[in-house]
Amino acid sequence: MALIVQKFGGSSVADAAGLARVADRVAATKRAGNDVVVVVSAMGDSTDELLDLAAAITSEPPAREMDILLTAGERISMSLLAMAINARGVPARSYTGQQAGVLTDTAYGRAQIKQMAPERIVRSLAEGQVAIVAGFQGVNDDNDVTTLGRGGSDTTAVALAAALKADVCEIYTDVDGIFTADPRVVPTARRIPVITTEETLELAAHGAKILHLRAVEFARRYNVPLHVRSSFSDLEGTWVRNPTKEDPMEDPIIAGVAHDASQGKITVLGCPDRPGVAARIFHVCAAADANVDTIVQNVSSDSARTDISFTLPMDQAKSTLAALEAAEDDLGFTGLTYTESIGILSLVGAGMRTHTGISATLFGALFEAGVNIHMISTSEIRISVVVAAEDLPAALKAVHAAFDLDASTTEAVVYGGTGR
Template sequence: MALIVQKYGGTSVGTIERIENVAEKVSRTRDAGNSVVVVVSAMSGETNRLLDLARGIDQNPTQREMDVLVSTGEQVTIALLSMALTKRGCPARSYTGGQVKILTDSAHTKARILDIETERMRADLDAGRVLVVAGFQGVDEGGNITTLGRGGSDTTAVALAAALKADECQIYTDVDGVYTTDPRVVSEARRLDRITFEEMLEMASLGSKVLQIRSVEFAGKYNVPLRVLSSFEEGPGTLITYEEEDQAMEQPEISGIAFNRDEAKLTITGVPDRPGVAYKILGPIGESNIEVDMIVQNVGADDTTDFTFTVHRNDYEKALGLLERTAADLGARSVSGDKKIAKISLVGVGMRSHAGIASRMFECLAKEGINIQMISTSEIKISVVIDEKYLELGVRALHSGFGLEGAQEETISS
């Protein structure tokens, strides 16, 4: 008998009809001889409704009370789903994060899981019950309700699967798996049967919205097999797991293409080229809790350097103001910025054993007249920054150029 953890997002439980549909799926999984733990999000739109209520009282409410408020959304869902399961003759019991108990640190609105008590859950599973657990939330050492941040239900599901040593963690969402790229941009995009943790982590960090990054990190750390499935149609989905060594040489060069429109670029020119200059430029940025992504530094013949880096578009104005103050202190020549850029990334463990990926990427973009502004690489990823208006053209050109629409629909990794 297998132990399966299933997670259903807000869209999957957005109406009573959809909650009934989830109850049918859970019942079938249990009837097949499995033990089942279900993690659910709040009904779609509910968290935003609660946030609007809070803003109606105070534009800057305390984070502790915000956690108390928004955690109620999942409590509604676990009760309704448990009712739907019980009605079907499937014994179920609902639990909030605090009841489980999912112990977190005290960082309200963005807490991290420290430990999970499993004794109570195992007793219920041994008694044949389905556990319905509220995602996104936990409790700290002081008994305060905490939340894990938006999308935290994925992390809850993976953490429970790790703690219970589940055979598989199934993430049900509004898509039927992980695709070679966004099907809304490339109609020929293909669902992948398998993808490695490494590749999925890169895809998630580079713009793919299928899974929350923290959940993939957690799954990789504790070796929890993840499967992405559709709540609305049957299918095998995409399995995310570790790569087996004997499969490594058979991997396609590229597994997928991720992209991100939320990028902004900042450049400071004519900075005196001396030790510590990079810290003087980026130190104030980091101290302001602004994450820097890509960095390029060029040294000129006149002993000055030009320094370019990217940040999230929401941080652009703040970063620009900091950089202008730094430029004045350093005696730099100029500061400039560009919010109309985008990042495209090729991802694939096959890069380790295939040469010439970067040159082929650059050739594909050059044929479309797309200029590359910045380049960043890792062992299984190549990212480029381009003008935002060429984003979709670039993604389609690369998807076709690397033959992703026609690749074998077998395993890309095991």
């Protein structure tokens, strides 16, 4: 008997059939002798429908009212799911974020969890009930409803699992787990059976879509084992956890390859090569709300000047370029260029710490594939390269193969072939 937190996203509960499927799974988990807490998102497109309603009223809705509006979606899905589970003879109760004790700050739309006080959930479990909790929402010190922003339901689930000391937090999705690469781009990608939270963070931060950074950070900090798996099958998915002394998780050298095709590259040409210039450039970017990712300072032939390149989400490029132009006199650079068609490939693996030759193999594979490298950046367990957007698929396949990540034919059928 275990305490299991199960999180289901909006696509899993999009309609009555989806709710029935989820209810069957929850009821089976409970009947198997487990205590079960379910975290649920709003049904399918219902959040978008609420956004449309608000857009028909005003283009500038107050954030507090927007959060009250949006939390109606989970209120609907959680009560319907409770009805469906009760209809299967398993007692279930649904709880709002407020009732479940999800206490947040007052940053409407992107609230941070300050404290978890799930006394009612504990009581519900003690009474033999499945406890269903609305994802994505909490309550602040004023007893006002808040939403947690993107990835909010995953975060609710992990935070509850941490507070309840759950044995596992199961994140249900429409794929079979976390893959060594995006199978839509790299058909030979295979499911990763076990991966560290650290590696998962690097993959998620560099384009892998499967889990939200914030939920993984929470899982790492509070040592919550995650099991990312398909809501359409009973197959094992991917276990995400911190290594322990007892079980050091003999890492493969490389966990996987992420890619990100949503960024553009700005190069600031001819910056005065003296201390503080880079700081001033990125101060201007930050003031323009740019999420700067990879940064490279190139060696310049003119020793008194240098070029600084960085990547950022494409939709932030225009405002950032305008901010830099406005500060041209102050920053003293000689020119600005912007490249939209770039792709970023990130090789991630905790084994990089102790293995040598990784970058040589990486660059060799890209050379063999005829891919030119524009920028390189590294962290302790990651190497990212910026390439031309049109080279990205070939680069991913070449690197995936070079590090022996390709699935055998059998594995590909079992793990790679369903429900994607």
